[in-house]
Amino acid sequence: MAMRATLRCLSANFSPRLPLLSSAGRDNRAARLRWVSGTRRTFSSCSVLSTALKFTEKHEWVQVEGGIGTVGISSYAQDALGDVVYCGLPEVGQRLEQMGTTLTFTCKAYYYFVLNCLSFCIPAALVDEFGALESVKAASELYSPLTGEVTAINTQLAENPGLVNKDCYAEGWLIKMTIEKPEEVDALMDQAAYDKFIKSLEE
Known part of the structure; x- marks a missing residue:
């Protein structure tokens, strides 16, 4: 049965039967984007999965090796987005919170009769996404599946976003x-659980 959905993040129900999607681009402009039934992409090499992969309900995957987590989006998500033409990624060293990004800024407080100032950090508002992907059909924010610090970004995506x-x-x-909190990895879905989750979205 056809249904309408809002595509704001990768947690949207990506189904080939969706006739209409709504998305937010880099400039946060709302756009109405049409999904054409029957144009589901082939998965090619994306169908070869590792048993070590863990998944989020926002359709991101993470693979842990040597205490470092590699993050990407699932085949289901890239298929729903279509041909990716832009990848907005965070800077190396940026700290991420699970499913969001916590930023800090430095300010100065002055006290009466005190000549010196005191610098301290105050948590800023929680930023929902750490990056974004844009395709010819839609745009979607990226959310961190784990808490930790960015150690590397895929620089190849700047010139070749289609690798996604x-x-x-x-x-x-x-x-x-x-990975600051290993328990977050344990709480993510394994391949079997994710396949079941995807099936529930398509019913």
Whole structure:
């Protein structure tokens, strides 16, 4: 049965039967985007999965090796987005909170009769996304599946964002990050659970 949905993040129900999607681009402009039934992309090399992959309900995957997590989007997500033409990624060293980004800024407080100032950090408002992907059909924000610090970004995506579609589980990875809370990894879905989750979205 056809239904309407809002595509703001990768947690949207990506189904080939959706006739209409709504998305937000880099400039946060709302856009109405049409999904054409029957144009589902082939998964190519994305269908080859590692048993070590863990997934989020926002359709991101993470693979942990040597205390570092590699993050990307699932084949289901790239298929729903279509041909990716832009990848907005965070800077190396940026700290991420699970499913959001916490920023800090430095300010100065002055006290009466005190000549010196005191510098301190105050947490800023929680920023929902750490990056974004744009395609010819839609745009979607990226959310961190874990808490940690960005150690690397996939610089190849600047010149070749289509790697996200071509090889989403290998060359199309997005970021690498430290893992501050191992229990967050354990709480993510394994491949079997994610497949079941995807099936529930398509029913």
